[in-house]
Amino acid sequence: MKSGVEIELIQGDIANQPDTTAIVNAANAQLRKGGGVAGAIHRAAGPELEKEAVPLGPIEPGQAVITGGHNLPNRYVIHCLGPVYGVNRPEAELLANCYRNALKLAERYEIDSIAFPAISTGIFGYPLEEAAKVAMKTIVESRADLKYVKKIRFVLYDKKTLQVHERYLKENL
Numbered sequence: 001m002k003s004g005v006e007i008e009l010i011q012g013d014i015a016n017q018p019d020t021t022a023i024v025n026a027a028n029a030q031l032r033k034g035g036g037v038a039g040a041i042h043r044a045a046g047p048e049l050e051k052e053a054v055p056l057g058p059i060e061p062g063q064a065v066i067t068g069g070h071n072l073p074n075r076y077v078i079h080c081l082g083p084v085y086g087v088n089r090p091e092a093e094l095l096a097n098c099y100r101n102a103l104k105l106a107e108r109y110e111i112d113s114i115a116f117p118a119i120s121t122g123i124f125g126y127p128l129e130e131a132a133k134v135a136m137k138t139i140v141e142s143r144a145d146l147k148y149v150k151k152i153r154f155v156l157y158d159k160k161t162l163q164v165h166e167r168y169l170k171e172n173l
């Protein structure tokens with residue numbers, strides 16, 4: 001790719017990405033265990049993750065914080081709070097901030113590879129098409145600012161989510 005940053009979209013489980021230095025959690029404001037992505041990440045990481053994360057909260061929509069990976073195969077977990085659709089406004093800006101702030105943290109920690117889930121598209125109710133459009137646009141635009149991050153992977157839970165992201169990635173490249 002032009003910028004030297006590889007963007008990869010796969011179907012899979014965000015808690016099982018042993019070859020990325022960091023994974024991103026679709027967190028809650030309190031940085032507690034929760035369900036969905038957060039539940040899967042905390043289960044795999046073990047209880048020490050919550051002990052490290054909770055004192056860093058509460059966080060605001062669009063914000064990101066970083067912890068260690070504990071029992072995960074990843075060195076770091078970057079926890080982002082996505083907007084609740086229809087509640088935290090303007091949604092698109094707050095969702096874009098999640099991706100931007102996660103990448104900023106990754107740069108600060110000199111992280112070479114990072115895996116994202118589709119933030120806000122589960123329990124937080126962000127419509128898939130709209131969220132994928134924001135996510136792919138933001139990631140493509142952010143590539144130019146990256147020095148350390150060389151690989152960005154999106155780990156999408158099902159085939160439809162993968163296909164929608166593929167379409168918007170192509171549109172933005």
Ligand code: AR6
Binds near residue numbers: 157
């Ligand atoms: N790997 C990859 N994607 C997944 C996985 C997984 N293991 N599990 C679910 N998804 P969600 P949100 C998909 O609800 O909308 C939590 O309770 C899922 O199908 O995890 O940002 C937190 O504590 C969806 O497309 O995140 C918060 O309270 C996407 O990942 C709240 O949910 C995100 O779904 C955050 O809600």
